[in-house]
Amino acid sequence: MFRGLWRRSGKKRRGRSKKAIIITFLLPELILLITFVLTPIVGTFVISFQTENGYGPDNYYKVITETSPDKALVLPKNIESLRPPPWGALIHNIVWVLIHLPLVVFLGLALAYLLHEVKGSSIVKTIIFLGMVIPMIVGGLLIRFMYDGTLGVVPLLFKTLGINSLAKTWTNYPQTALISLILGSVWLWTGFSLTVYSAAFESLPKSYIEAAKIDGASGLQIFFKIVIPLLKHATIVVVVMTMLWDLKIFDIVYVSTLGGPGGSSNVMALVMYLYFARALDYGRSAATAVILALITLIPGAWFIKQVMKSGKEKR
């Protein structure tokens, strides 16, 4: 029966059938997207402006000026006037990007560059990529494990070095909780940048490098003058994706510290969840989500621009 349908759509009926095809093929996607994605996104905007008496920016004001350390975005009231952290969840996210991003870019790039001289490079790549494969919730548990005072490798290392102030469970202290999670997330995410960079290396034109070698360029010169400029596209991908990942970070923090102690490792996504599930304050929860979404739109817009640009080049 369907065979007959296909045969009928000959050249004369192309115009009408083309429209029918476009609509039939797009419809299921549009229905699902509108119901479960676009409507909720718009809904979050609407709810974020809802207050007891009509609409207004109250939720945003309250969320931004919140001072309790487990929910503060920028203005936490420090208990016992300790030196921070907590600095506020939004600041923690920014710190996360500032530390995590350069480390991930550097490690991925350096490893990808060195790997072509390494025996068993595919095994190394597979090992480092494992962090991308395991569920983030397990990643968070393993990070917590690495910093555990009795079992973890990191405290043990400092114990053998005689630095007793760091021979403890890092995630339990406000001074070390945030940085321990950030460094742990380097362990999880370097596989991404390594893989993107080594794919980029494979597609580099070998003749450039050979020619430079014949002209007597040193390894470092080749790396900085030829390789790095050719890796611009890969770097943009790594930077954008890493920023998006850092800003959305949730599972790792939830399972290892729940933002603590005293809010010192709190992040935006977790604040949104705490307003939603613990405080049952949907307005402020939505407002936090909107702030987070607007921030992710900074790398997001960059990503969209790149995609649209490369699409035009093809045509």
Place this chain on the structure above:
Amino acid sequence: MGRRRGKVFLKYLAINIIVWTIAILWTLPFIGVAMVSVKPFKEVVINGWWTLTGHYTLKNFIDAWSNPIYGVGRGYTNSFIIAIPSTIIPLFIAALAAYVFSRFSFPLKTWLFITLLVIMSMPQQMSVVPLFFMLDRMGLYDQLSGLILVHSAWGLAWITFFLKNFFDTLPKEVEEAARVDGAGDFHIFFRLVLPMSLPAIASVSAIQFTWVWSDFFYALVFLASPEKYVVTLQVANMRGQYFVDWGLLSAGAIFTMLVPLLVYALLQKYYVRGMVGWTIKG
């Protein structure tokens, strides 16, 4: 010449030692968790997990799997019930849409495409509050089917994007020849384009499946009754607030990551290509 070769060899050796040291450091958490999981926790606390001597036991695994309160065994079934349809449904729907995006031009196409890209960069948090009320009204809150719908819908954007890029690289001559022979679009899509796209379909399936399996946030927000918990929720609940039984938790963590690791082991090439393939042109 000999000296120069010696220098080159030393450099080669140094690079190998550095990179392999990093790689071994990278595996330490995995090795540690594996060791802790097969030893009695009391022994681990006293002797450390790095000693090979002492007793070995499977008790942690048995307990982590079948404990009536926090066992991950129950979560396993739920995770499969959610992850399999949440892979097939969006794959099929997005493939249809991606074909249209790749082959036809239509009004608002660019805007629809940009919408997909915006969705891809949106955090899950941006949808949760209204979705919660919506699912509740539809009777889908605390239902596995509700979670399947949410995962399917949120998988569409990246899958459409990925498959559109793949379809763009397929040779159009075959399709044109079939069209001249009188084949319609349905025929061309199902009999020609989809079979040629098996590598891309493998990539999408591997990644979407592991992402849904690994999801924690949506499950945390949209599931309430313990008998519906997925494996990631169960393993997170295993961790006590003040005392952590790492023997039990290690076994639970291994159970939880086992399925994604198997998918990766079986489909490694497709997995990596799916993760980074669309980022590199050509």
